[in-house]
Each structure stands twice: as structure tokens, then as C-alpha cells.
Amino acid sequence: MISALNRLVDLVEEHLGEELDLGGLAAGLGTTEYHLRRMFSSLAGMPLSEYVRRRRMTVAAGDVVRGDDDLLEIAVRHGYGSREAFGRAFRAVHGAAPAEVRRDGGPLRTQPQLRFRLTVEGSTPMDTRLVDRPAFRLVGHSTRVPLIHRGVNPHIQQHIAAIPPEEHQRLKALSATEPAGLLQVSDGADPDGREGTELTYLHGVAVGGGTAVPDGLDVIEVPAGMWAVFRTSGPHPEALQTAWAATATEWFPSNPWRLRPGPSIVAIRERADDFSTATCELWLPVESA
Structure with a gap:
């Protein structure tokens, strides 16, 4: 299960601007979408959809601050069909609109890439x-x-x-x-x-x-x-x-x-x-x- 979750995290990074085929991914990892979602949210402390949104906005923030591209181009690159939809998602994560962050350089809230590791726990047996x-x-x-x-x-x-x-x-x-x-x-x-x-x-x-x-x-x-x-x-x-x-x-x-x-x-x-x-x-x- 740990390796499946880490593969899921890798695929999120590879397809940040796209919709994930979670059912196909789960089948390829020998599990089910239902179990994968339940285990991810339990171990990560957030739903998969929220993690994807935070990662998208973390990467998008770099594009916004650099200022090389129009905000609509950045929105489309990160999977949003309009500046308005992108702006709502951006503000929900960072607490400020893209134009404000481009002007002021912040505030920014970064979501690091997750990595699941097996730790030695379970010293108390589960009945x-x-x-x-x-x-x-x-x-x-x-x-x-x-x-x-x-x-x-x-x-x-x-x-x-x-x-x-x-x-x-x-x-x-x-x-x-x-x-x-x-x-x-x-x-x-x-x-x-x-x-x-x-x-x-x-x-x-x-x-x-x-x-x-x-x-x-x-x-x-x-x-x-x-x-x-x-x-x-x-x-x-x-x-x-x-x-x-x-x-x-x-x-x-x-x-x-x-x-x-x-x-x-x-x-x-x-x-x-x-x-x-x-x-x-x-x-x-x-x-x-």
C-alpha cells in the first residue's frame, strides 16, 4: 500500500494540469479506487482532491510570480478553463488573488510533495x-x-x-x-x-x-x-x-x-x-x- 500511494503522488506530479484516471491507476497498482482514496485521506490527513489542488497552486504560484505569461495562459496550463476559476482556486490556497501575488510577491502557502514512508509502530497489538x-x-x-x-x-x-x-x-x-x-x-x-x-x-x-x-x-x-x-x-x-x-x-x-x-x-x-x-x-x- 505504501508503494501504491507513493506511485500515486508521482503521477499527480506528472499530470498536474490533467484529470487523473484514478480508476485505471488503482487497477494498475492492484487495488481499487475506493481503497486508494480512503487510505490516502487517512494517512495524508486531507482528501486526494485537496492535495492535487494545493500542489497545482503551489506550482502555479511560481509561474504567477515570475510574470512571464498571461494569467489565462497559466490558468489553462494548470487545468483551469478560465481566469475566474483559476483565481478562485488560487485564492482558496494562498489567501490572495493571482494579480495581488504577482504585484506583491506573496503571500504564498506551499504544499510540499508528499512521500509516504513505513515507520515502526504498532507496539500495541490490535484485537x-x-x-x-x-x-x-x-x-x-x-x-x-x-x-x-x-x-x-x-x-x-x-x-x-x-x-x-x-x-x-x-x-x-x-x-x-x-x-x-x-x-x-x-x-x-x-x-x-x-x-x-x-x-x-x-x-x-x-x-x-x-x-x-x-x-x-x-x-x-x-x-x-x-x-x-x-x-x-x-x-x-x-x-x-x-x-x-x-x-x-x-x-x-x-x-x-x-x-x-x-x-x-x-x-x-x-x-x-x-x-x-x-x-x-x-x-x-x-x-x-
């Missing part, structure tokens, strides 16, 4: 198991929420708080297959993992693939496949979010599996009364790399 599951259904109450990387998501809190207590009991009674119990389900997340992008959050349970769904409940159909299940314990949600990040930095680079499209599922196994600590299982859909 993981692999589960081959037939198709099943996730049923419950869903809503659209923005992605938040750190801390409690208040939109999810509000959604759960609005569900009547008797409905929680009804859902628990419906739970009929693994992962067992009340579940926190995230589906349809942006592969780039951009904070603020919307996903579907479902508070519910897992039932068999052919189970009839009671009225008033939303459904996510989950196809058959393999799952990597990570067990976490400690302060909540910090321990869970740390483990989630570690799957990208430690587990996937060290194991012959990659993410496949599908929902991510959190099952709460034990928790303090105030939810300050919890033992959880994080279920991620995977396939052989």
Missing part, C-alpha cells in the same frame, strides 16, 4: 477478527449527518435522543444476527473522508437477509462478504476514533486486505452509565487485496 457474513439487513432510524472526525457528533446525538425509549426496546428485540445489539451505522461516506461531507447514519440492528421489516423503519441492504472486526476499549469516543485511524496507518498496510464499499458498523458491547468509557466493536467491510 481483530475476520468474519465471513452472508447478506443481511440493517434496520432502524436513519438520518443525514455531516462527517466529524474528532469528538462527539452532535447531529448523531440529537438523532438518537429524538428516538423514544420504547423504540430502543423494540429495536433491541428485533436484533437477530451478528453484529448483535443496537448498532451505530455509517453508510455512503465520501471515499475521500472530507470532514463536513454528508453520510447516512442509522441507529438500528442487524437482521437476516430475508427478514420482513416492520413499518416505520429504514433499511440498508448489506451484501455477503468479509468483515474485519476491531475491538476497542477505553474513553469514548476517543478510543474508537483512535482505532479507526490506526486501521489505516497500521492494520491495512500490514495485512492482505483492503476496504470495499459498504457501511461501517459500531456495536457497543459494554459502557459506563455516562458513556465516558466503552468497549466497542468496529466492523469494516473488506476484501482480499
Whole structure:
């Protein structure tokens, strides 16, 4: 995976003014576009699209400051069809318009070229198991929420708080297959993992693939496949979010599996009364790399 990400960075540099054929690149590297995007954003701390934009504007800034070419020529060279579109992207990165930077020599914000390296980490073993599951259904109450990387998501809190207590009991009674119990389900997340992008959050349970769904409940159909299940314990949600990040930095680079499209599922196994600590299982859909 590390070599694939570095090859991706090299290709970004070679084709800064062009659209990347990420699907073709991923296939050539023996992986998938979905997994490549997820691993890049997790390890780089930014979406691939944002990195490409920053690199384009870093290189474009040199052309702007030198002043040899018209701004439209520079815009086209770096993949923009108009001075206006180029100007918006330039200002978003550097905080000033191209004409201002040409006149004043700055301000400029440089995005260095990334290089991924394998470091010796993972001194604490990750408690993981692999589960081959037939198709099943996730049923419950869903809503659209923005992605938040750190801390409690208040939109999810509000959604759960609005569900009547008797409905929680009804859902628990419906739970009929693994992962067992009340579940926190995230589906349809942006592969780039951009904070603020919307996903579907479902508070519910897992039932068999052919189970009839009671009225008033939303459904996510989950196809058959393999799952990597990570067990976490400690302060909540910090321990869970740390483990989630570690799957990208430690587990996937060290194991012959990659993410496949599908929902991510959190099952709460034990928790303090105030939810300050919890033992959880994080279920991620995977396939052989």
C-alpha cells in the first residue's frame, strides 16, 4: 500500500494540469479506487482532491510570480478553463488573488510533495477478527449527518435522543444476527473522508437477509462478504476514533486486505452509565487485496 500511494503522488506530479484516471491507476497498482482514496485521506490527513489542488497552486504560484505569461495562459496550463476559476482556486490556497501575488510577491502557502514512508509502530497489538457474513439487513432510524472526525457528533446525538425509549426496546428485540445489539451505522461516506461531507447514519440492528421489516423503519441492504472486526476499549469516543485511524496507518498496510464499499458498523458491547468509557466493536467491510 505504501508503494501504491507513493506511485500515486508521482503521477499527480506528472499530470498536474490533467484529470487523473484514478480508476485505471488503482487497477494498475492492484487495488481499487475506493481503497486508494480512503487510505490516502487517512494517512495524508486531507482528501486526494485537496492535495492535487494545493500542489497545482503551489506550482502555479511560481509561474504567477515570475510574470512571464498571461494569467489565462497559466490558468489553462494548470487545468483551469478560465481566469475566474483559476483565481478562485488560487485564492482558496494562498489567501490572495493571482494579480495581488504577482504585484506583491506573496503571500504564498506551499504544499510540499508528499512521500509516504513505513515507520515502526504498532507496539500495541490490535484485537481483530475476520468474519465471513452472508447478506443481511440493517434496520432502524436513519438520518443525514455531516462527517466529524474528532469528538462527539452532535447531529448523531440529537438523532438518537429524538428516538423514544420504547423504540430502543423494540429495536433491541428485533436484533437477530451478528453484529448483535443496537448498532451505530455509517453508510455512503465520501471515499475521500472530507470532514463536513454528508453520510447516512442509522441507529438500528442487524437482521437476516430475508427478514420482513416492520413499518416505520429504514433499511440498508448489506451484501455477503468479509468483515474485519476491531475491538476497542477505553474513553469514548476517543478510543474508537483512535482505532479507526490506526486501521489505516497500521492494520491495512500490514495485512492482505483492503476496504470495499459498504457501511461501517459500531456495536457497543459494554459502557459506563455516562458513556465516558466503552468497549466497542468496529466492523469494516473488506476484501482480499
